[in-house]
Amino acid sequence: MGPGTVLGMTRIDKNPNGGNTAVTVRGLVKHYGETKALDGVDLDVREGTVMGVLGPNGAGKTTLVRILSTLLAPTAGEATVVGYDVLRQPRQLRKVIGLTGQYASVDEKLAGWENLYLIGRLLDLTRKDARSRADELLERFSLTEAARRPASTYSGGMRRRLDLAASMIGRPQVLFLDEPTTGLDPRTRNEVWAEVKSMVGEGVTVLLTTQYMEEAEQLASELTVVDRGKVIASGGIEELKSKVGGRALRIRPVDPLELRPLAGALDALGITGLATTTVDPETGTLLVPILSDEQLTAVVGAVTARGITIGSITTELPSLDEVFLSLTGHKASAPQDAVPTDTREEVAV
Numbered sequence: 001m002g003p004g005t006v007l008g009m010t011r012i013d014k015n016p017n018g019g020n021t022a023v024t025v026r027g028l029v030k031h032y033g034e035t036k037a038l039d040g041v042d043l044d045v046r047e048g049t050v051m052g053v054l055g056p057n058g059a060g061k062t063t064l065v066r067i068l069s070t071l072l073a074p075t076a077g078e079a080t081v082v083g084y085d086v087l088r089q090p091r092q093l094r095k096v097i098g099l100t101g102q103y104a105s106v107d108e109k110l111a112g113w114e115n116l117y118l119i120g121r122l123l124d125l126t127r128k129d130a131r132s133r134a135d136e137l138l139e140r141f142s143l144t145e146a147a148r149r150p151a152s153t154y155s156g157g158m159r160r161r162l163d164l165a166a167s168m169i170g171r172p173q174v175l176f177l178d179e180p181t182t183g184l185d186p187r188t189r190n191e192v193w194a195e196v197k198s199m200v201g202e203g204v205t206v207l208l209t210t211q212y213m214e215e216a217e218q219l220a221s222e223l224t225v226v227d228r229g230k231v232i233a234s235g236g237i238e239e240l241k242s243k244v245g246g247r248a249l250r251i252r253p254v255d256p257l258e259l260r261p262l263a264g265a266l267d268a269l270g271i272t273g274l275a276t277t278t279v280d281p282e283t284g285t286l287l288v289p290i291l292s293d294e295q296l297t298a299v300v301g302a303v304t305a306r307g308i309t310i311g312s313i314t315t316e317l318p319s320l321d322e323v324f325l326s327l328t329g330h331k332a333s334a335p336q337d338a339v340p341t342d343t344r345e346e347v348a349v
Helices: 061-068 090-094 112-122 127-140 156-167 186-201 213-219 237-244 256-269 293-305 320-328
Strands: 020-032 035-046 050-054 076-081 097-100 174-178 205-209 222-227 230-235 247-253 278-280 285-290 310-316
Touching: 020 061, 020 205, 035 050, 035 061, 035 076, 035 205, 035 222, 035 230, 050 061, 050 213, 061 076, 061 174, 061 205, 097 156, 112 127, 112 156, 127 156, 156 186, 186 205, 186 213, 205 213, 213 320, 222 237, 222 320, 230 237, 230 320, 237 320, 247 256, 247 293, 256 278, 256 285, 256 293, 285 293, 293 310
Parallel strands: 050 205, 050 222, 097 174, 174 205
Antiparallel strands: 020 035, 020 076, 222 230, 247 285, 247 310, 278 285
16 A cells, blocks of 8 residues: 555544544554553544644554554454555555555656655546646645655755645545654644644644644644553643643733732632642743632632732643643653564454
């Protein structure tokens, strides 16, 4: 199978919560000897959305992608993509998916255009359609000027864009992106993000694994957090933030000289429990930790009682980095699941 695929006949499972479900996973297990890369994963990805899969190194993210893209057979459990079973219908499934792995997989001896044309022909596009599609994607990914150069002369960012273009040759309905922007500079990363958003706008469903919290916030409509092969949390970004708790109230007095006296007064009142108020002189604000609506009301009342003129008051949820750390006990780090490299006997056929 090439990095991309051709559209075929489609059967999509209905999502009981409304809308369509493009990817359904139930009780997915994958063992490597005594190691459980996946240990009973359940997952639903709604059609036309981006599902972000987060987790520390070795959590099982790449293993999940390999199974869903038919490159690995699960030890147990079930998974379907647009209605096709990953074990029983791999050939049909490959016609409706695209895959971009952690590292660019283009042929460096071939020119960029030749890479895309070759993949198009391997995917049964006519010569005319393969040429047209290659030209279209090279322009879309700002690679037209380098189209006739060998891929070996491309920068890392250019190779990644070419790899992503290759995964789209067949206009896939579901696209699996496994750490797609690892090692890219900010400008190229933004370009990739823009393309992913454009694809989703056209109806493509994306399952994205990433270690970049900013990437997850930019692209994903829902998140699934995995650790040690298990799903430990799932939901929308704001939902996960609220589950973790730790809201903060940011207060900006009109008079910056009121900052420290106000912080001392709030701490003395003990409204926020054991947590202390933080003074941020650069922004002229106080960051007051709160755990309940009652505490929020008490803080606002205490500020009002002191007769302090307030420029602004806002509530803030934890950052996604803080959510990740709270849920997994790990900071987000460089990608790469710890799985055996030789999995040839595992490939579904």
